[in-house]
Amino acid sequence: MHCNEPETWYVIQNKEDQHCTLASRLNQFYQSDSSERIIHIPEQLGQGFWQLNRIHPSMELVHSDATFHRATSLSSVERDNSIKLSFCMGESLSWSIDGMPGEYEVNTLECAAFGSQHTSSTCEFALHQHFKGFTIKLDQTTLSETIQHLPIQHLTKAIRGSSGGFYNQKMSTGMIRMVNEMIQCPYTGELKQLYLNGKALELLAVYLSECIMDRSVSDNHQGLSRTDRTSLNKAKYIVDTNLAHPPTLEELCRQVCLNEFKLKKGFKQLFGLPVHAYVIEQRLQAAYYLLESKQMNITTAAATVGYNKTSHFSAHFKRKYGKTPSAYFNHSPS
Structure with missing residues (x-):
């Protein structure tokens, strides 16, 4: 060769x-x-x-x-x-x-x-x-x-x-x-x-x-220092790796050494969504994959990504994808 x-x-x-x-x-x-x-x-x-x-x-x-x-x-x-x-x-x-x-x-x-x-x-x-x-x-x-x-x-x-x-x-x-x-x-x-x-x-x-x-x-967003961006990327990583049980906003601020105003404003500025909305978006993406790949049923997938009630998960899913998960994937809830 x-x-x-x-x-x-x-x-x-x-x-x-x-x-x-x-x-x-x-x-x-x-x-x-x-x-x-x-x-x-x-x-x-x-x-x-x-x-x-x-x-x-x-x-x-x-x-x-x-x-x-x-x-x-x-x-x-x-x-x-x-x-x-x-x-x-x-x-x-x-x-x-x-x-x-x-x-x-x-x-x-x-x-x-x-x-x-x-x-x-x-x-x-x-x-x-x-x-x-x-x-x-x-x-x-x-x-x-x-x-x-x-x-x-x-x-x-x-x-x-x-x-x-x-x-x-x-x-x-x-x-x-x-x-x-x-x-x-x-x-x-x-x-x-x-x-x-x-x-x-x-x-x-x-x-x-x-x-x-x-x-x-x-x-290139103005108003965010390199230190702020580093802290915000750390916040995103913490959220991404703890989707089922994310820290509270107060705890997240403590972990990344930012005050609440900087965290809320900077997170939306850098990643396009407020922290809470970002968590929902990432949970729905993770659940979509679990259902698309047929790894889990709807109830289990919802619990895995952090939803205590399947009805709440179904409502969020329908708001994003236009159909309930059971209709979208033709799955039984359990």
Whole structure:
């Protein structure tokens, strides 16, 4: 395998098993010239697959869905000049990068943007964890005219300015819906390519709008010092990680060292919603994913995201999506 092979995303190796069948299959998978390909995990290692669709010369889509019967570590060397957007639809995934301290992680319903540099990394697949991801790869050397009109330069700037070259953001409900629609594509052949192309461009536009352009504008809001923005981002993180039981406004102020006026005004200014409305929005997005992926029934999903009464959850859901959750998903409440 040589560095001048442009079609190769990664060179993959299992350092504990030089004859690893999965590593061999993945290398063949990424080197293949076919526009659509799939490999399955060897039964002795686990179950699941990697599937790739090259929808045109500048864009490839990879869907992976895997559960391992034993802990597995795969190392990869990335050599091409491309940008990747990886959407985590399953359990959290962590990895380390040679020469960089600590570990990197993308959590459930987060998107990681990375690329445009040569890296060597190792990913740990834990026993029985369900890894499910969807990646869009953009080849910067052959960007089509359509994609060139998107503000890709803002994405590369965000990646360069992020820690370790990985720019992680939370997925919105719209992104979750679009990724699921591509995973569950109902078409085959040329119609499938057309459908995936349109959906991928739609997802790119939404991602750039919500995670790159809006954030760039927010960061330039006047009246917020760098210290204030740091405290407000910390407040958002605390809320995001405690959706079911968020702290009171008073407690949140104490934790981030802001007075109530600065917290309420700054949070809305930076993130577009008051704290309470933001909590409701994030709860509804989390519940939408749980119901869309059929992981839970309505009652359990409502309780998981912090609603003590299913009726309150249903009212909020209908206000946002136009239908009650039972009508939207055709689910039984319990």
